[in-house]
Amino acid sequence: MSEIERQAHINLFIFGSGHHKAAWRHPDSPAERIGDIRYYEELARTAERGLLDAVFFADGHAAGEVAEGPWWFLEPLTALAAMSRATERIGLVSTVSSTFYTPFHAARMLASLDHISGGRIGWNVVTSMFDTEARNHGYERMPEHGERYARAEEFVDVVLRLWDSWGEDALRHDRDGVFADPELVRPIDHQGEHFQVDGPLNVPRPPQGHPVLFQAGASEQGRTLASRRAEAIYSVAYDLPSAQDYYRDVKARIRRAGRDPRSVAIMPGLVTYVGSTEAEAEAKRNELDLLLPVEESLRQLGLFVEQDCSDWELDAPVPELPPLEAFTGPKGRYATILRIIESERPTVRGLLGRLAAGGGHCTMTGTPEQIADRIGVWLREEGADGFNLMPPSLPGGIEDFVDHVIPVLQERGLFRREYTSETLRGHLGLERPAAPSHR
Amino acid sequence: MSEIERQAHINLFIFGSGHHKAAWRHPDSPAERIGDIRYYEELARTAERGLLDAVFFADGHAAGEVAEGPWWFLEPLTALAAMSRATERIGLVSTVSSTFYTPFHAARMLASLDHISGGRIGWNVVTSMFDTEARNHGYERMPEHGERYARAEEFVDVVLRLWDSWGEDALRHDRDGVFADPELVRPIDHQGEHFQVDGPLNVPRPPQGHPVLFQAGASEQGRTLASRRAEAIYSVAYDLPSAQDYYRDVKARIRRAGRDPRSVAIMPGLVTYVGSTEAEAEAKRNELDLLLPVEESLRQLGLFVEQDCSDWELDAPVPELPPLEAFTGPKGRYATILRIIESERPTVRGLLGRLAAGGGHCTMTGTPEQIADRIGVWLREEGADGFNLMPPSLPGGIEDFVDHVIPVLQERGLFRREYTSETLRGHLGLERPAAPSHR
Numbered sequence: 001m002s003e004i005e006r007q008a009h010i011n012l013f014i015f016g017s018g019h020h021k022a023a024w025r026h027p028d029s030p031a032e033r034i035g036d037i038r039y040y041e042e043l044a045r046t047a048e049r050g051l052l053d054a055v056f057f058a059d060g061h062a063a064g065e066v067a068e069g070p071w072w073f074l075e076p077l078t079a080l081a082a083m084s085r086a087t088e089r090i091g092l093v094s095t096v097s098s099t100f101y102t103p104f105h106a107a108r109m110l111a112s113l114d115h116i117s118g119g120r121i122g123w124n125v126v127t128s129m130f131d132t133e134a135r136n137h138g139y140e141r142m143p144e145h146g147e148r149y150a151r152a153e154e155f156v157d158v159v160l161r162l163w164d165s166w167g168e169d170a171l172r173h174d175r176d177g178v179f180a181d182p183e184l185v186r187p188i189d190h191q192g193e194h195f196q197v198d199g200p201l202n203v204p205r206p207p208q209g210h211p212v213l214f215q216a217g218a219s220e221q222g223r224t225l226a227s228r229r230a231e232a233i234y235s236v237a238y239d240l241p242s243a244q245d246y247y248r249d250v251k252a253r254i255r256r257a258g259r260d261p262r263s264v265a266i267m268p269g270l271v272t273y274v275g276s277t278e279a280e281a282e283a284k285r286n287e288l289d290l291l292l293p294v295e296e297s298l299r300q301l302g303l304f305v306e307q308d309c310s311d312w313e314l315d316a317p318v319p320e321l322p323p324l325e326a327f328t329g330p331k332g333r334y335a336t337i338l339r340i341i342e343s344e345r346p347t348v349r350g351l352l353g354r355l356a357a358g359g360g361h362c363t364m365t366g367t368p369e370q371i372a373d374r375i376g377v378w379l380r381e382e383g384a385d386g387f388n389l390m391p392p393s394l395p396g397g398i399e400d401f402v403d404h405v406i407p408v409l410q411e412r413g414l415f416r417r418e419y420t421s422e423t424l425r426g427h428l429g430l431e432r433p434a435a436p437s438h439r
Numbered sequence: 440m441s442e443i444e445r446q447a448h449i450n451l452f453i454f455g456s457g458h459h460k461a462a463w464r465h466p467d468s469p470a471e472r473i474g475d476i477r478y479y480e481e482l483a484r485t486a487e488r489g490l491l492d493a494v495f496f497a498d499g500h501a502a503g504e505v506a507e508g509p510w511w512f513l514e515p516l517t518a519l520a521a522m523s524r525a526t527e528r529i530g531l532v533s534t535v536s537s538t539f540y541t542p543f544h545a546a547r548m549l550a551s552l553d554h555i556s557g558g559r560i561g562w563n564v565v566t567s568m569f570d571t572e573a574r575n576h577g578y579e580r581m582p583e584h585g586e587r588y589a590r591a592e593e594f595v596d597v598v599l600r601l602w603d604s605w606g607e608d609a610l611r612h613d614r615d616g617v618f619a620d621p622e623l624v625r626p627i628d629h630q631g632e633h634f635q636v637d638g639p640l641n642v643p644r645p646p647q648g649h650p651v652l653f654q655a656g657a658s659e660q661g662r663t664l665a666s667r668r669a670e671a672i673y674s675v676a677y678d679l680p681s682a683q684d685y686y687r688d689v690k691a692r693i694r695r696a697g698r699d700p701r702s703v704a705i706m707p708g709l710v711t712y713v714g715s716t717e718a719e720a721e722a723k724r725n726e727l728d729l730l731l732p733v734e735e736s737l738r739q740l741g742l743f744v745e746q747d748c749s750d751w752e753l754d755a756p757v758p759e760l761p762p763l764e765a766f767t768g769p770k771g772r773y774a775t776i777l778r779i780i781e782s783e784r785p786t787v788r789g790l791l792g793r794l795a796a797g798g799g800h801c802t803m804t805g806t807p808e809q810i811a812d813r814i815g816v817w818l819r820e821e822g823a824d825g826f827n828l829m830p831p832s833l834p835g836g837i838e839d840f841v842d843h844v845i846p847v848l849q850e851r852g853l854f855r856r857e858y859t860s861e862t863l864r865g866h867l868g869l870e871r872p873a874a875p876s877h878r
Contacts, residue, residue: 024618031612035643037524037555061543063641066609066619072641075551081520082555085476100541104500104575112514116476116521135637136543170505173470175730179463180505198574202502202511204474291614 009386012047016070020357020392022291034070041086050402053427054091062132084117091424093122098155107162111203119207119423124214149221161188165200168435209433227253237268243383265385269361274400289353314349336360357392372408448825451486455509459796459831461730473509480525489841492866493530500572523556530863532561537594546601550642558646558862563653588660604639607874648872666692676707682822704824708800713839728792753788775799796831811847
C-alpha cells in the first residue's frame with residue numbers, strides 16, 4: 001500500500017436523501033425516490049465517475065422514527081447486488097451485523113456478492129446496538145457490549161475460514177472428471193463458544209479471496225477487533241486533534257498485533273458543504289438548517305443537554321452550558337456539543353444544524369480549494385488515510401464533491417486519476433489473501 | 440383468476456447448467472459460467488422473452504457433492520436482486536428457509552427485493568431437510584419434520600404481519616410535516632412459541648402488498664401449510680394420474696381452508712426435451728445420458744435398488760426388480776424407479792438418464808406440438824395449472840421451449856401473448872392483499 005500516505009481513499013456513505021436530517025424536506029430532495037433502486041444506482045455511478053474507492057451502506061434492524069425522515073428502506077445486500085450491475089469498478093461495502101446473522105449466512109451472501117460484482121465487495125462488521133433491533137430478532141434485549149464483541153471476534157474468524165474452505169483452484173470444470181476437486185473443498189469443523197459450523201461454504205472462494213473487512217469500533221473492544229482484523233476503518237473524528245489521537249492509537253495497536261499499519265486505511269466520516277465561494281457553501285448549509293423543524297429540534301436538544309431549550313432564540317449564540325464534569329446525563333454527545341460551541345461559536349440554529357448533519361463527525365464548509373487544503377492537512381498530519389463522505393444532501397452533495405473537490409485533489413496528487421485495479425481490494429492497495437493449502 | 444383453467448402459468452426453475460446431472464459435462468455447457476451473474480441474467484431474459492410468469496431458484500445451505508457437478512454457487516436473494524435489473528416484467532421467485540432465517544430477515548429481504556424489482560418477487564417457503572445444512576447454522580441436526588412445519592407456520596404468519604406493519608399510505612413525503620405517518624407504521628408485538636418479534640418492519644409495505652407465497656410441500660403438513668397459505672404451489676408429479684391425485688387433494692384442502700382453489704396455481708416440475716422431430720428430441724436426451732459417468736451412476740443406482748448393478752448392461756432393458764412390498768429400503772425413490780420401468784421400459788442407460796434429470800418429475804420428449812398436446816391434457820384434466828420448467832440443459836433447454844413450445848401454446852390459447860401486468864401477482868391473476876387498517 002505504497003500510496004496510502006500520499007493519496008486519499010474516499011468512500012461515499014449513502015444514506016437516504018443525505019446525512020442532514022432535514023435534507024428530505026428540501027423541495028428538490030429525492031424523498032419520493034428513497035425506495036427506488038435507480039436512485040442508488042445513480043449515486044453509485046456518480047461516485048464511480050469520481051473514481052471513489054467504494055460506496056457504503058450502514059444498516060439497522062428497527063424502523064426508527066419514521067415521521068422524521070427516511071431511515072431504513074432498501075436492505076443493503078440486495079440493494080448492492082443491484083447496484084453492482086449498474087457500475088463496473090467502484091467498491092460496494094455493506095454493513096452486516098454479527099449479532100443478528102449466522103456466520104454462514106454472512107459468509108455466503110458476501111461471497112455471492114463478491115462473485116456477482118467481480119470482486120468489489122467490502123463487509124463492515126458491526127455488533128449492532130439497540131434493544132429495538134434485538135427485539136425484532138427474538139432477543140429480549142441486546143447482549144451486553146463485551147458479549148457482543150466476543151461473539152463478533154468468533155463470527156469474523158468463522159467467516160474467514162468459510163471463505164477459505166474452497167481452495168484457490170478447487171473449480172476444475174473437467175468434463176471428463178470432476179466439477180470441483182473435493183480435496184480442495186474442506187469442512188472447517190468449527191466448534192467455538194458461540195458457533196458450531198461444519199462448512200464448507202456452498203459458494204466457491206470469492207474473487208477477492210476475502211471481501212474487504214471494514215470495522216468502525218471506537219470502544220476499547222472495537223479498537224482491538226479493528227487492530228486484529230480490519231483492513232479499512234471507518235471512524236468518528238470531530239476535528240484534526242481528535243482524529244490524530246484515534247489514528248495514532250489504532251495504528252499502534254495494528255503494529256502491536258503484528259500487522260503493517262500502512263495497509264489499514266483509517267477513514268473518518270466527513271460532512272462537506274462545497275460552494276464556489278465560502279459564502280455560497282455557507283448558504284447551502286444554512287438552507288438545510290432552515291428546513292429543520294424548530295420545535296422538535298429544540299425538544300431533542302433539550303434531551304441532549306438536559307434542560308428546557310424551547311425558548312432559546314434561534315439566531316442568537318448558544319447560551320452558556322454547564323461544564324462536562326457537572327453534566328449528569330450521557331457524556332459522549334454532550335462533550336461533542338460543548339466542543340462545537342467552543343470551536344465554532346454557533347447560533348442556536350447553527351448548533352441544531354451541526355447536530356442534524358453528522359453529529360460528532362468533522363464538517364468542512366468552503367470552496368473546493370479550501371476543502372482540499374484541509375483534506376491535505378489531515379492526510380499529511382496523521383489524521384486520516386482518507387474519508388467516508390457523508391454528504392448532507394444527496395444527490396447534490398456528492399455531485400459537488402465529485403465535480404469540484406476531486407479534480408483539485410487530483411491536481412495536488414492526493415487522489416487517483418484513474419482506477420488501476422478491478423477490485424475493491426486493489427483500490428485500497430490491499431493484498432489478496434492466499435488460500436491456505438488444503439493439500 | 441379467471442384464466443387459470445385455460446392458460447398455463449409457467450416458471451423457469453434455474454439450476455446450474457440444467458437439471459440433468461451430466462449437463463455440465465457437455466462440451467458446449469456453460470460450466471465455467473455458473474458463478475457469472477450475466478449467465479443468469481441471460482436465462483432470465485430468455486424466459487422473459489417467452490413471457491413466462493417467473494424464474495425460480497431452489498436453495499440449500501450445504502455444499503453438496505462438488506465433484507459431481509455445479510450444486511450451489513450464487514445465493515438466490517443476491518442473484519435475483521441483480522437479475523431484476525436485467526429484466527422488466529418477469530417474476531423472480533426465491534427459496535428462503537424458515538428454519539435457518541429469522542422471520543425479520545426474510546420479511547425484510549423479500550420486501551426490499553419487491554421494491555427493487557417493482558413488485559416481481561415470490562417467496563418459496565421451505566423448511567430445509569438435511570443435517571449437513573443444519574450443522575452450518577449451529578444446530579446439531581435438523582429439527583424433526585413436525586417441529587419444522589410448526590415453526591414454518593408461525594414464521595409465515597410473522598412475515599405476513601411484518602409486511603402489513605406499514606399501512607398502504609404510510610409514506611407521506613410531506614416536506615412540511617412527516618416523512619411517514621407514524622400512526623400507519625405499527626409494531627406487531629408478536630409473542631409466539633417460536634418467535635418474539637416487535638416490529639414494525641424497517642421497509643415500507645412491498646409494492647405487491649405481499650410478495651407471492653409459493654410452497655412445495657408433499658407431506659401431510661406440507662399440504663396443510665400450502666392449503667392455508669400458498670398462493671402458488673410447486674409439486675412433483677411423475678405422470679398425469681399422480682398429478683391428478685395431488686391436484687384434487689390439494690384443491691379440496693384449499694377449499695376446506697375457506698379459500699378459492701382457482702386462485703392457487705399448482706405447477707408440477709416438468710423436464711422437456713424438444714426436437715423438430717421426435718427422433719431429434721430423443722437424440723438430445725440420449726446425448727445427455729451418454730455423458731453420465733457410468734461407473735458412478737451404476738453405483739448410485741445400486742444404492743437406490745439395494746443390489747449390485749455394476750455389471751448391468753447399459754443398452755439392455757433394466758433387469759426385473761423385486762416388487763415394492765419386498766423392498767426394505769426407502770420406498771419413495773424405489774417406487775419411482777418401478778414406475779419408470781413399468782411405463783417406459785427403458786434401457787439401463789435410459790433409466791440412469793431419467794433418474795439423473797428430474798427424478799420423480801414428469802418428462803416430456805417430443806416435438807413442440809406433441810409437448811403442447813400433453814400440456815393441454817394436463818391443463819384440461821386437472822393435472823396442473825401450469826408447470827415449473829426444469830430444462831435438462833441450460834441455456835439450450837429454455838431456448839428450445841421459449842422459441843418452439845410457447846408459440847404453439849399461444850396458438851392454442853394456452854399461454855399469454857403479452858404480459859398484461861407489471862407484477863408477479865398480476866401474472867398469476869392474484870389479488871393484491873389490502874393492508875389491514877391501522878386506524
